[in-house]
Amino acid sequence: MTRRALNDAVTTAGVDAARRAGGRRMRAVVLDAPGPVEALHLRELPVPRPEPGWVLISVKAFGLNRSELHTRLGLAEGMTYPRVLGIEATGVVASCPGGELAPGQQVVALLGGMGRRFDGGYAEYTCVPVSQVIAFHSDLPWSTLGAVPEMLQTAYGSLTVGLDVRPGQTLLVRGGTSSVGMTATILAKRMGLRVLATTRNPDSVDLLTSVGVDHVLIDDGPLADRVRSLAPGGVDAALDLVGTPTLPDCLRATRVHGVVCMSGMLSNQWTLPDFYPTGDIPSGVRLTGYSGEASDLPAPVLQEFLDAVAAGDVTVPIGRIFQLDEIREAHRLMEENAAGGKIVVLTGRGGTS
Numbered sequence: 001m002t003r004r005a006l007n008d009a010v011t012t013a014g015v016d017a018a019r020r021a022g023g024r025r026m027r028a029v030v031l032d033a034p035g036p037v038e039a040l041h042l043r044e045l046p047v048p049r050p051e052p053g054w055v056l057i058s059v060k061a062f063g064l065n066r067s068e069l070h071t072r073l074g075l076a077e078g079m080t081y082p083r084v085l086g087i088e089a090t091g092v093v094a095s096c097p098g099g100e101l102a103p104g105q106q107v108v109a110l111l112g113g114m115g116r117r118f119d120g121g122y123a124e125y126t127c128v129p130v131s132q133v134i135a136f137h138s139d140l141p142w143s144t145l146g147a148v149p150e151m152l153q154t155a156y157g158s159l160t161v162g163l164d165v166r167p168g169q170t171l172l173v174r175g176g177t178s179s180v181g182m183t184a185t186i187l188a189k190r191m192g193l194r195v196l197a198t199t200r201n202p203d204s205v206d207l208l209t210s211v212g213v214d215h216v217l218i219d220d221g222p223l224a225d226r227v228r229s230l231a232p233g234g235v236d237a238a239l240d241l242v243g244t245p246t247l248p249d250c251l252r253a254t255r256v257h258g259v260v261c262m263s264g265m266l267s268n269q270w271t272l273p274d275f276y277p278t279g280d281i282p283s284g285v286r287l288t289g290y291s292g293e294a295s296d297l298p299a300p301v302l303q304e305f306l307d308a309v310a311a312g313d314v315t316v317p318i319g320r321i322f323q324l325d326e327i328r329e330a331h332r333l334m335e336e337n338a339a340g341g342k343i344v345v346l347t348g349r350g351g352t353s
């Protein structure tokens with residue numbers, strides 16, 4: 001029996017056991033082992049049963065993340081398989097044995113081992129610790145709500161914890177067309193900053209301008225001199241989402257006592273060989289990193305953002321919306337860097353939007 005057939009047989013046995021026990025079933029996307037998009041399998045699994053301290057969420061939508069691409073490509077550490085992927089999910093509470101949340105409450109869930117140490121959000125139901133869940137109220141469509149949690153958490157945390165930006169400052173976003181990069185621009189503009197952002201693709205200038213970028217820079221090599229011609233002395237803050245290949249250039253583009261925060265690694269490179277701080281970091285420039293958790297997204301920040309979207313004051317940078325059975329196409333689009341914003345998948349449990 002092949003490994004895949006074996007896994008399917010194991011899964012079917014689990015479903016049969018659940019059926020005998022009167023358990024409900026759900027559709028979920030399972031990764032048995034790293035591989036191409038064909039390694040993602042839509043299967044029937046038993047609906048998980050929450051223990052006290054955990055929440056069963058009826059997932060309406062979930063966003064796709066590079067972290068799941070890394071997992072599928074075999075670049076993530078600490079994984080066990082088979083695994084339902086997904087480091088975030090958006091939906092309503094189905095049950096919560098500890099009573100911390102009421103059934104029907106709208107929630108997002110993110111991180112804390114979701115889709116890595118335990119099964120995640122690529123499913124009609126997901127079961128997560130209460131500590132990973134944030135409640136909200138909104139009439140926005142699930143396709144919009146599903147785009148928000150991880151994207152907002154990363155952009156908000158990078159600007160506040162990572163960079164500590166202030167109104168009136170100038171921010172450079174390296175990897176500007178990424179969903180995190182565009183959300184960082186949107187938040188920074190609301191906070192009163194001037195934003196410079198990069199793309200490698202000249203066709204994406206209008207996309208960046210549409211989310212509020214003041215100066216678009218085509219990322220075709222070192223940019224520090226071009227940045228300094230727009231921000232004499234260097235920018236106050238730089239958010240590097242591309243990774244270590246661009247980090248030295250971001251440091252050179254930043255003023256004395258300005259801050260560079262590395263939050264992403266779109267280049268799939270996140271270490272610096274032979275890092276020599278005294279030589280590689282310009283005198284007086286500050287270097288930080290940001291790697292967030294659910295607790296880094298305060299509930300009022302999430303609610304205020306959703307209310308601003310509902311009021312028409314903020315746009316959510318959504319690239320494409322897929323259905324659960326289109327998960328392979330969605331992952332292919334992410335791998336091709338062709339979405340132009342956040343990729344959202346609807347499970348079908350919340351209607352068509």
Ligand SMILES: NC(=O)c1ccc[n+]([C@@H]2O[C@H](COP(=O)([O-])OP(=O)(O)OC[C@H]3O[C@@H](n4cnc5c(N)ncnc54)[C@H](OP(=O)(O)O)[C@@H]3O)[C@@H](O)[C@H]2O)c1
Binds near residue numbers: 264265337
């Ligand atoms: N620290 C955290 O807590 C945290 C949380 C979530 C995500 N992240 C990280 O944040 C980054 C952005 O995530 P995302 O989901 O927003 O990404 P995304 O939307 O999938 O980003 C797509 C964009 O990335 C750019 N890109 C891809 N490869 C690149 C490369 N080698 N060099 C430069 N640009 C490249 C492309 O822009 P152009 O073609 O326009 O140049 C493309 O439009 C990722 O590295 C992700 O892992 C970090």
